[in-house]
Amino acid sequence: MKEVLKVFKIGGGVLDDEAQLQRFVQEFGRVQGRKVLVHGGGKGASQMLKDLGIEPQMVQGRRITDAATLDVVTMFYAGKTNKQLVAALQAAGTNALGLSGADGNVIRAVKRPVKDIDYGFVGDLPENSVNATLLSTLLETGLTPVLCAITHDGHGQLLNTNADTIASTVARALAAAYEVELHFCFEKDGVLGDLNDESSVIPQIGPEQYQQLKTEGVIAAGMIPKLDNAFAALEAGVEKVVIEHALKINAPVKTVLCRS
């Protein structure tokens, strides 16, 4: 029987607030067994770009990662956020080890091809982009890998990569070796049936119900890429996807997405 592995992804809200981050770290420490943490950026990097006088490069309303921006987000995500998180986890008893995709070649990305828009130094994750062997070795040594949203192309170029995509790609890559649960943590208790009612968490959603909720417009636009991503992970062998509040990962209220 395969061991359970829990892959958690956290983003903006919890990373931007020191008190929330500490609460998350404590809750994460209570999660038993093998686990991986993937973190996004938060607002700090945007503020730092401003402080350094780096103007956001936008094309057709989309943010572009130029060389100066890549430098700052690499510093912020792989340096400040990742290391502060690892130090806090270590203090709370989790033997965390921070990684960018370049470290041990753990995630090798491909620079997004230029079609209509040149996104700059942004990485997409093809099949076989994750070094599952290294992650398994670290996990079996008792370590908790903490992945930031910076990858590399194997030719010396770092790349800015979506953290949700990293989380689901890592979960899929480890599904052969582990029974993987993928946990997307955010600022609500789960997927809401009524956006105006925080207590309307839908406990379980299958693929058919998901299509229906989309058709009915119940699921908000911002949630759709996350859930599409989640159902694709289930199709690819991930056992369970959970949408939950970052500060309540050990509480019972959450949305579980299931294969059928």
Add this chain to the structure above:
Amino acid sequence: MKEVLKVFKIGGGVLDDEAQLQRFVQEFGRVQGRKVLVHGGGKGASQMLKDLGIEPQMVQGRRITDAATLDVVTMFYAGKTNKQLVAALQAAGTNALGLSGADGNVIRAVKRPVKDIDYGFVGDLPENSVNATLLSTLLETGLTPVLCAITHDGHGQLLNTNADTIASTVARALAAAYEVELHFCFEKDGVLGDLNDESSVIPQIGPEQYQQLKTEGVIAAGMIPKLDNAFAALEAGVEKVVIEHALKINAPVKTVLCRS
């Protein structure tokens, strides 16, 4: 018989110049066997502090690491320098994995006690500060650990730590498991017998000759802490200490320090 492990330390010069860094990375790739790389900061962090309007905090002529400075050096060393170096090493065929001291609790430091001067968030390395087990595990997996000059105290606090000290402490900690060579790389071919003659490299220095060279004033003031550090490492079980040019690590001209 123990396996050979080579611990290299690089600093300012080579880190500040992209072309030099690429040359070092190629040379480092040619070094066979188990190896660890420790890197200092370089001038980029100081420039960034200026760009962000953070005034250097000085007390009695010594630089103090206040909270804002620590944030920036963490970003710069653990984020930018470490990740760019790892990505470049990966591209050159070295399976590098970047680490701060917090990662896997690999180096646990102690905040420098306040005596005459409060140095702020600076870490000293007591005995047993290095997690030799983790470094050995990584090395035996075929990885090359790349350590930056940021450590932690185990209670959630990151600390700025001298890279020479990290290199020699790591070398000493691994001397039980490996036959360790410690390589201090800098901008000259070795210890010079005549500061005005770049070709006056002293090929070998033992402890007695070192005392004599100091007495005679042949060894420059800036070199003394590095060499004191080196001879202490030899005393503590490191097999060999080498002082050499960062761009000529595979060339024969260098200074080897020996126990007797």
